[in-house]
Amino acid sequence: MTLNRRELGRRLNTLTDASVAEVLAVRGDEPLTATDGPRRIGFTGPPGVGKSSLIGALARRRVEQGVDLAVLCIDPTSPVSGGSILGDRIRIDSDVYVRSVPSRQANDGLTDNLPDLLAALDGSGFDEVWVETVGVGQAAYGIRRCVDTVVVLVPPGSGDTVQAMKAGILEVGDVHVVTKGDRPGAEQMASELAAIVGGVVVTSTVDGRGLDDLLAAIDHQGRRPNGDRSRYDVERLITRRARELLRKADVADLTLRQAYHHIIRTLEGEIQ
Ligand SMILES: Nc1nc2c(ncn2[C@@H]2O[C@H](COP(=O)(O)OP(=O)(O)OP(=O)(O)O)[C@@H](O)[C@H]2O)c(=O)[nH]1
Ligand SMILES: [Mg+2]
Structure with missing residues (x-):
């Protein structure tokens, strides 16, 4: 089944706020495993590391490559007001389907209905679906379980940061990036990180460095089994x-x- 964009928008609206019973009413009778669905790529990393900026810059290139792309951007929900910070939208002027959803009760950087939203996107004819998680400092393994490739973003900083992250967020990643490569300390950070995780790409959305390398590194990754x-x-x-x-x-x-x-x-x- 392929939904058109308007039907997709409606279905995502319904699913974003859906209770368990409502989720079952919408997708309860569809097969669980969508084979040959779009490739899913997750972007995660601490608050302010540059996830939205990087996704915006990469998405533009991806579209130029002829890829039909959807981006699901999970916004933090304030535990106090319950409201979502909607200023934090990805700015992409090209032809990308971008959708912001609040994280609600989920505290792992995802949102309660993420599997259902992703399932709706699976059936909508995209080649790829990208997910920006809420900026979580610690490891969040959930994202690994719903996407094919996880990109972990790390800011330039001191070696202490690398040590602190060693047992945590780094192991979630398939591809590792040091962002803000135009800032001092990025290359050093990358070499410290490389000693732990292997290959690291240094990117900058200011001067464009590393963006093509990162897309190539992502493309080098395989699909995860659906089970x-x-x-x-x-x-x-x-x-x-x-x-x-x-x-x-x-x-x-x-x-x-x-x-x-x-x-x-x-x-x-x-x-x-
Ligand atoms: N110098 C420099 N600044 C950058 C770069 N990428 C992002 N920034 C800045 O870093 C800040 C945070 O960027 P975002 O893209 O919003 O970061 P984020 O990880 O999406 O933030 P949250 O979603 O709030 O966790 C902004 O002020 C950006 O302008 C970069 O490559 N170089
Ligand atoms: Mg962001």
């Missing part, structure tokens, strides 16, 4: 439903076993 992606889709939905039920349940006077059985029984009761 874990499907499991992630189901896991995310079940986790959300369990959370919904737990919010309503009064478990204070129960044992752990009783509370667990209560939730499992409720879930079983929902099977139609």
Whole structure:
């Protein structure tokens, strides 16, 4: 099934705010694994590292290569106001489908309904779908489970930063980038990083360096098998439903076993 852009916009609107029951109503009867869907690429890294700028610059080149591209940009939702910071949109003047979605309760840099939004994009005829995660400082493995290639962005800085990141966010990446290559310290950062992860690309959206190399490095990566992606889709939905039920349940006077059985029984009761 291929959705046109207007149908896609409507479906993404519905799915962005959808409860678990609504997600099931929209995509419950579609097969989980979309084979031959668009290639998915995730961009992640600490706040302000340059994700949106880099995606904007790369996307322009990608479109020139004739690639039909969609970008899903996850915006942080303020825990205080619940509102999303919409100023942080990617600026792309060329022909790219860009969509911003709030992160909501998710605290891993993703958004609760990400698998569902990506599934909708799968069926819309794009060659590639890129995802910008919320800037998380620590490792966020979720993104690895829903895309083929993860690009981790690191800012120029001191070696201490590399050590701090060593066990964390770096292992999430398939491709590693030092951003803001026009700033002092970028090359040094890249060589320190290269000692840990292998190849590193230094980019700058100011002078354009490294952009073609980065696209080539991304293209060098393969596709990830779809099995874990499907499991992630189901896991995310079940986790959300369990959370919904737990919010309503009064478990204070129960044992752990009783509370667990209560939730499992409720879930079983929902099977139609
Ligand atoms: N000098 C220089 N500045 C850059 C470069 N790329 C981005 N910046 C600046 O870095 C700041 C943050 O850039 P963004 O692209 O918004 O970073 P981000 O990672 O998307 O930020 P969040 O989404 O808020 O986490 C902006 O002021 C950019 O102008 C670069 O290559 N060189
Ligand atoms: Mg951004």
